[in-house]
Amino acid sequence: MTRVIELRQIAHARAGDKGNRSNVSVFAYTPEDFPLILAQVTAEHVKLHFGHLLLGEIRRYALPHLHGINLVMDEALGGGVNESLNLDSHGKSWSFLILSLPIELDSGTPPSSNYNK
Amino acid sequence: MSQKETYRIGTGAGFSSDRLDPAIDLVKRGQLNTIIFECVGERTLAFGHRDRAADPNLGYNALLETRLRALLPLCHAHGTRLITNMGVANPDAAAQLAVRIAHELGLNGLRIAAVTGDDVRTLIHDESPLHEPSCTVAETGRSILGANAYLGADAIIPALEDDAHVIITGRVADPSLFLAPIQHHFNWAADNWTQLGAGTLVGHLMECAAQVTGGYFADPGYKSVPNLAYVGFPIAEVCADGTAVITKLTDTGGMVNTQTVKEQLLYEVHNPNAYLTPDVTADFSRVNVAEVGADRVQVSNAGGAARPDQLKVTVAFDGGYLAEAEVSYAGPGAVDRAALASTIVKDRINKVHGIQTSCRTDLIGLNALHQLETEFTPNVQDVRLRTALRTNKHDAAQALLWEVESLLCCGPAGGAGYRGRIEPSVLTYSTFVKRDQVTPKIEILSV
Numbered sequence: 001m002t003r004v005i006e007l008r009q010i011a012h013a014r015a016g017d018k019g020n021r022s023n024v025s026v027f028a029y030t031p032e033d034f035p036l037i038l039a040q041v042t043a044e045h046v047k048l049h050f051g052h053l054l055l056g057e058i059r060r061y062a063l064p065h066l067h068g069i070n071l072v073m074d075e076a077l078g079g080g081v082n083e084s085l086n087l088d089s090h091g092k093s094w095s096f097l098i099l100s101l102p103i104e105l106d107s108g109t110p111p112s113s114n115y116n117k
Numbered sequence: 118m119s120q121k122e123t124y125r126i127g128t129g130a131g132f133s134s135d136r137l138d139p140a141i142d143l144v145k146r147g148q149l150n151t152i153i154f155e156c157v158g159e160r161t162l163a164f165g166h167r168d169r170a171a172d173p174n175l176g177y178n179a180l181l182e183t184r185l186r187a188l189l190p191l192c193h194a195h196g197t198r199l200i201t202n203m204g205v206a207n208p209d210a211a212a213q214l215a216v217r218i219a220h221e222l223g224l225n226g227l228r229i230a231a232v233t234g235d236d237v238r239t240l241i242h243d244e245s246p247l248h249e250p251s252c253t254v255a256e257t258g259r260s261i262l263g264a265n266a267y268l269g270a271d272a273i274i275p276a277l278e279d280d281a282h283v284i285i286t287g288r289v290a291d292p293s294l295f296l297a298p299i300q301h302h303f304n305w306a307a308d309n310w311t312q313l314g315a316g317t318l319v320g321h322l323m324e325c326a327a328q329v330t331g332g333y334f335a336d337p338g339y340k341s342v343p344n345l346a347y348v349g350f351p352i353a354e355v356c357a358d359g360t361a362v363i364t365k366l367t368d369t370g371g372m373v374n375t376q377t378v379k380e381q382l383l384y385e386v387h388n389p390n391a392y393l394t395p396d397v398t399a400d401f402s403r404v405n406v407a408e409v410g411a412d413r414v415q416v417s418n419a420g421g422a423a424r425p426d427q428l429k430v431t432v433a434f435d436g437g438y439l440a441e442a443e444v445s446y447a448g449p450g451a452v453d454r455a456a457l458a459s460t461i462v463k464d465r466i467n468k469v470h471g472i473q474t475s476c477r478t479d480l481i482g483l484n485a486l487h488q489l490e491t492e493f494t495p496n497v498q499d500v501r502l503r504t505a506l507r508t509n510k511h512d513a514a515q516a517l518l519w520e521v522e523s524l525l526c527c528g529p530a531g532g533a534g535y536r537g538r539i540e541p542s543v544l545t546y547s548t549f550v551k552r553d554q555v556t557p558k559i560e561i562l563s564v
Binding site (some may be wrong): 008012013014016017018019020021023025027029053059061063065066068070072081082083085086087088093097 | 159379380381389390405406439481485486503507
């Protein structure tokens, strides 16, 4: 039986911008949940959900000792802070869009207290 | 200073419009060696050039006078040095203003330095290559407002050697503002990349002020932050080996923990192995983050490799105008009526006014930021149509406002609360210049 949670239940995130490129760091609240993030918050997964907004390449850097990843997303900001017509021209809201990603827990996943938030 | 073994550095502002009261508190109670006000972004620099073009005595941060009037007497009394890039596009005029303020406040003996040399407008020509998008200056078809190289810590250190109490710069890389006094204090060699990487890490964590002390962090129900309304600004206690403790004053709001520090560690970082500054190629990929007390987080193990050969330059162009106009709909059918209004505006902008520039429309209350695919929700009964376009022609900008306002009588039923505004727009692109083409200069003014 697969159960789906929001990434926000197991991780926190912050977005930054440089030009038309956005980066979102994602950190697990507890080390036990980091493998879920590593396995499921992939460049492909992000592209699948937000490909209509993230037009360029997505690269991912892992920092296992900090239980975090860094997503670097090209052509993500409609031209960037100077050119975008988006009210959020910096793409600051991307942290919470990424935190809305679904994370699948299979029956073998040990429960973490965070999931019941 | 209280602790000989550590160098105490605080952040008084993390962006151009940052708060003043936390900075005052930091100087009063922080026993700081140095306080940094980081206030320059690409856009603020471009607007600084625009201000200076209109009046040669302007082009610096709009809050400079307010901040200096409050902080100079306190810094003087507490023996705290003040370093800031609030000179923006005109550090000389900013330093002269600082001298006038110091005179008025009777702060005799104060030494105020202006750091210039970042203005490299004369090095940029029609064929200069720009990055992202890749084209030449001429191919943009736009006029240049200004061009500034990112100076490094080495531009500031001579002013420290000359015992300046206040140092005002233009475009200096954000972490370099912090690295300079740390490097100078501990007498680190200019090619000790590991130490420069460690000092750059401190600068990077500190440069956005409250973003490391619980600001920009709260998410009710998930991440709670105590007393966020009075979030304290950060202090770094830096050791000679480059390790540092990030902390804040007692009895201030906010918090410093591994979560707040980790989020800031990667803020605006791409490859954590190679964070490029004018001073060093810093390596944040192996940084350790450890709580060593209440609101005290130690960071260590930053690395570094040789600095980049070239300096990054921001070239700012006149971007014409940004026009934005909005009108609201409420009650049953609000989304349908707003969507109809959106269609009408786009149609008439094109057919009646002959404007080909794309006009963006959003429904605030439904999909204000990202036009995510939303299931239709009949419960949404309060939406605001927002329209925006960028144009070189002022009459085209006015046409958008006119069309949206005219919806009040000619559009769908129940439109209300029209607002419109036109702002000057700037565009910034990057290029690179060789280091030896850029010569930082320092002028020291004594009060």
